[in-house]
Amino acid sequence: MSVNLALLIVMGALYACGIYLILERSLTRVLLGLMLLANATNLLILATGGYAGLAPLYSKDIGAGDYNDPLPQALILTSIVISFAVTAFMLGIIYRTWVLARRDEIQDDVEDLRVAETPSFDAEDDAEIPAETSEFPLATVTAGGRELPAGQAAAEEKPGSNNVPPSPEGGGK
Amino acid sequence: MNIASFAPLAVVLPILGAALTFLLIRHSRAQRAVSIGLLSLTLLLECLLLAHVWDGGTVAVTIGGWLPPWGIVMVVDQFSSLMLVVSSAVSLAVLVYATGQGMADGDHDAPVSIFHPTYLILVAGVSNAFLSGDLFNLYVGFEILLTASYVLMTLGGTGPRIRAGVTYVVVSVVSSVLFLISIAMVYGATGTVTMADLALKLGELDTGTRTLLHVMLLVAFGIKAAVFPLSFWLPDSYPTAPAPVTAVFAGLLTKVGVYAMVRTETLLFPGDSLNTPLMIAALLTMVVGILGALAQSDIKRLLSFTLVSHIGYMVFGLAMSSVAGLSAAVFYVAHHITIQTSLFLVTGLVERRGGSSSVDRLGGLAKLSPLLALLFFIPGMNLAGIPPFSGFLGKVGLMQAGIELGTPLAYALVVGGVVTSLLTLLAVARVWNRAFWRRPSDAEHPDPVLLAVPEEDEASGRGGLLTAQRTRAATLMPRTMVGSTLGLVVLGVALTVFAGPLFGLSDRAADDMLDRTPYIHAVMGEDTVVPPVLPAAVTGNGGGQ
Structure with a gap:
């Protein structure tokens, strides 16, 4: 009895291909990658059971060391069922992506892009002359060393003035 | 025969509820009553469990009469029962909130009717993960809750949810594969997956192998718990889900990862x-x-x-x-x-x-x-x-x-x-x-x-x-x-x-977890010799039992 080298080589190849595929942007390839990873792991669990042996059916004539270890096979069975469910779900999601976007690709997060494009200047927090937001406005505002009427100060903070970028929503580039 | 023998019901009741609500998929009122009722019952049971172990004592329940190193055990101690009570209380509140939202918006159709069964399966998975005394059963618990969470995350199948769902599913599956690889390696190294048995046997391995297994488990749990370099997926995927779903994910899912990390650090790899x-x-x-x-x-x-x-x-x-x-x-x-x-x-x-x-x-x-x-x-x-x-x-x-x-x-x-x-x-x-x-x-x-x-x-x-x-x-x-x-x-x-009594409880829980003896004795029998913690550990459990 010896270690099954062929199984180990297949396992290594499955892991390598699986990792390569899940790094792709196409969803179908990602799914194939996940399936390969799951199967490679099943082979790994099988390998941890030790050498191949006889079926674990009790008989007085067989020594304890000659049986195969049944536990890894039970674990593999569970893991196959789980990866089956995940694969079915992923197929559903991929089909839905295709229906919605007509593309088999993972898409960028809109909100992420928005935050990335938002200028670090924020009119309400960072303006030299704070925009008047209270319900009891002051008559005059002191800012930048000069004193000026509040209405005029507020006007300078309106979108479109020099201090504020065109759109606080981050659309402007 | 005490209340702790009923611990597996914390998993069985929600699964039963999921089956019932699935049958009642066309009767939204009955569905709501069943799911809220069964979840309340689960919460009550878990409160009794917590009361049972409040002053100390760890109880192990063997499933199907198979004894620990071979069969699956569920372990109730202070930490796991506290987590059960808090998680069920939170999930009950979110369930009521979600039914309120469904009723207000008047949507009786398909996606919402699937919500109840899926949600109850999620709760069952969380309970299973908290109770599990077996590494592979912990994996199964994780998979139950993750598979339910995939469905909840993409509920309704709108564009942004599908996009976020893909990231979430792929990251979760990769972390699960890592966890499974770690389990295979742990089994290869020790020949057991029962956590109490592992606590005895992992100490006998040489340092290199132990560290490898330790790091692999921590990375797998770190992805689920969203610990920094592995946390990128969370803010990307959570916000797009419906409000009650995001709420329950934020409250529970990462904490299950933290719980698994705590068990790994204290029970399996102390020091x-x-x-x-x-x-x-x-x-x-x-x-x-x-x-x-x-x-x-x-x-x-x-x-x-x-x-x-x-x-x-x-x-x-x-x-x-x-x-x-x-x-x-x-x-x-x-x-x-x-x-x-x-x-x-x-x-x-x-x-x-x-x-x-x-x-x-x-x-x-x-x-x-x-x-x-x-x-x-x-x-x-x-x-x-x-x-x-x-x-x-x-x-x-x-x-x-x-x-x-x-x-x-x-x-x-x-x-x-x-x-x-x-x-x-x-x-x-x-x-x-x-x-x-x-x-x-x-x-x-x-x-x-x-x-x-x-x-x-x-x-x-x-x-x-x-x-x-x-x-x-x-x-x-x-x-x-x-x-x-x-x-x-x-x-x-x-x-x-009630922070005073709660801190008292968490003190006792921490004491027991670092001591390891109550947990191992509960699972493996009173006469098991618990090996000392290997390296010079900073445990300092002065009040240990």
Whole structure:
């Protein structure tokens, strides 16, 4: 009895291909990658059971060391069922992506892009002359060393003035 | 035959409920009654379990009569039963909130009817993970809750949810594969997957193999718990889900990862071999997470980043591996589940009332709905760690443990913790100032829902005013949704009021976990010899039994 080298080589190849595929942007390839990873792991669990042996059916004539270890096979069975469910779900999601976007690709997060494009200047927090937001406005505002009427100060903070970028929503580039 | 023998019912009851609600898929009222009723029953059972182990004592239940090294065991100790009670209380509140939302919006059709069975399966998975005394059964628990969470995440199948769901599914599957590989390797090295048996056998392995297994398990759990370098997926995927789903994910799913990390560190690999890297990861999680939160304008995304950030506190308490640190971490997990969930539920209400969850579009909510403002303010301050709330108490416990440890890294973490707490306050205050305090018209892009109110009230005149307001309130803020949110906020406050007994419980839990003897004896029998913790560990469990 010896270690099954062929199984180990297949396992290594499955892991390598699986990792390569899940790094792709196409969803179908990602799914194939996940399936390969799951199967490679099943082979790994099988390998941890030790050498191949006889079926674990009790008989007085067989020594304890000659049986195969049944536990890894039970674990593999569970893991196959789980990866089956995940694969079915992923197929559903991929089909839905295709229906919605007509593309088999993972898409960028809109909100992420928005935050990335938002200028670090924020009119309400960072303006030299704070925009008047209270319900009891002051008559005059002191800012930048000069004193000026509040209405005029507020006007300078309106979108479109020099201090504020065109759109606080981050659309402007 | 005592109450602890019924522990597996905590998993069986929700699964039974899932089957029943699936049968009742066309009768939404019966479906609601069954799911809420069975979840309440589960909560009651778990409260009895907690009462049973409150003063000490760990109970192991063997499933199907197979004895521990071969069969699957479920273990009830103080930590697992506390987690069960808090998680079920939170999931019950979220379930009531979700049914309230469903009733208010009047959608009786397909996607919502699938919600109840899936949600109950999620709860069963969480309970299974908390109770499991077997590494492979823990994996199965994780898979149950993850598969249910995939469905909940993509509920309705809209474009953004599918996009976020893909990221979430792929990351979760990869972390599960890693976990499975670790289990295979653990089995190859020791020939067992029962955690108590592993605690005895892992110590006999040579240091290299042990460290490899330890790192692999921690990385697998770290992805699920969203510890810093592995946390990128969370703020990307959580905010797009429906409000109650995000709330329950934020409260429970990452905490199951933290729970698994605690078990790995205390039971399987005691000692301090990886404490330094864990502490550095904790510091980075806290600081990087909260800096991310400051850049967000969407409240849900902001809260997702604070969620990542506050995982750092729990990892910090765990990495100290002292009774004080672990006890504070246990308390902090219970506090954080409640607070983070209630904040997400309130955000759901804000989104209904103000029409948006972006602080650029909100304003004046404090005046429009003082109750909503109160519901946000209390958990918000609690999250930021303002005295006297439980967030403050948990953080003080962590700081004390850190100073007690006294290493330079521990001091750095204490400072990092304080800074993170202050930055959390800044993030919460930003939301408060913008969404609640300023006038609606001052918002950069005020949402139409927000501005519609005063005009409509004036138009309806004196007589119609009250009725108009009532109908608006009924559609914008349904009573069940407000009530369940209020219940969770009250639970959060109760954690503050009863912090003394709770800290007593978490002290005993931490003591037992670091001692390991109660757990191993409960599973493997009273006459098992528990090996001493291998390297010179900083356990200091003076009051050990």
